[in-house]
Amino acid sequence: MSLITDVIDGLNAERKEANLPPLTANNLLMQTAQQHAEFMERKQALSHLGAGRTTFDQRIHSVGYNFSTAAENVALGAVNAAGVVKMWMDSPPHRANILNDKVTDVGLGISPRTPEKPEVMRYWSLSLAAPR
Numbered sequence: 001m002s003l004i005t006d007v008i009d010g011l012n013a014e015r016k017e018a019n020l021p022p023l024t025a026n027n028l029l030m031q032t033a034q035q036h037a038e039f040m041e042r043k044q045a046l047s048h049l050g051a052g053r054t055t056f057d058q059r060i061h062s063v064g065y066n067f068s069t070a071a072e073n074v075a076l077g078a079v080n081a082a083g084v085v086k087m088w089m090d091s092p093p094h095r096a097n098i099l100n101d102k103v104t105d106v107g108l109g110i111s112p113r114t115p116e117k118p119e120v121m122r123y124w125s126l127s128l129a130a131p132r
Contacts, residue, residue, distance in 0.1 A: 004030075004108050006081035007124075011098055011106065014089055018099050028065040029107025029127040035059070036074075037109030040123040046076045060129055065105075070129040071097040077122070084124050103128040 004025075012022040036050050036059060050059050056072035073094045078084035088094040097103070107127040 003081055003110060007084060007108055007110075007126075008106055010081050010085035011088075011126075014085065014098060020099060020101055021104070023106035023128070024104060026065070026105035026107055026129070028063045029060065029105055029129060030109070031107070032059045032063045032065075033107040033109030033125040033127040034111075035109065036072075036125040036127075037111035037123045040074065040076075040125065041111035046074055046123065048072060048074060056127065060127060065129060066132045067129040068132045069100070069102045070127070071100060071103065072128070073097055073124075073126040075124040075126075078124065079122065084122075088126070097126075097128055100128065102130055104130045 008023065008025055015022060036056075039050050040046060048056060050056075054062070057067075057070050060067060060070050073088050075084050075087050078087050088098060105128070109125040111123045
């Protein structure tokens with residue numbers, strides 16, 4: 001299994017406990033989440049503002065995903081899937097995004113792209129949305 005799959009599986013386990021349907025990986029959301037994770041790494045800053053001071057909803061629209069609802073979680077420092085899922089679930093606003101019954105699709109970005117180095121600080125970007 002890949003790190004991305006492990007995180008999405010962890011998120012879906014949390015949703016299952018809350019009697020919510022699983023999230024489905026979406027290529028457009030994966031693209032925007034990965035771009036944002038790489039942006040944060042280049043800037044060495046955890047932020048919801050991206051290149052050109054774009055917001056998550058602007059970034060999701062820019063890849064062609066037309067949504068009815070959307071949210072973003074970011075994180076820094078977790079070295080594995082369980083760690084980032086725990087970080088987000090321990091934070092009420094991030095938990096609310098993950099357990100939002102209106103979101104159906106997910107994209108996850110992890111930087112650096114070579115996650116086999118567990119000692120490296122990782123930037124994580126999670127895009128959650130539902131199509132219009």
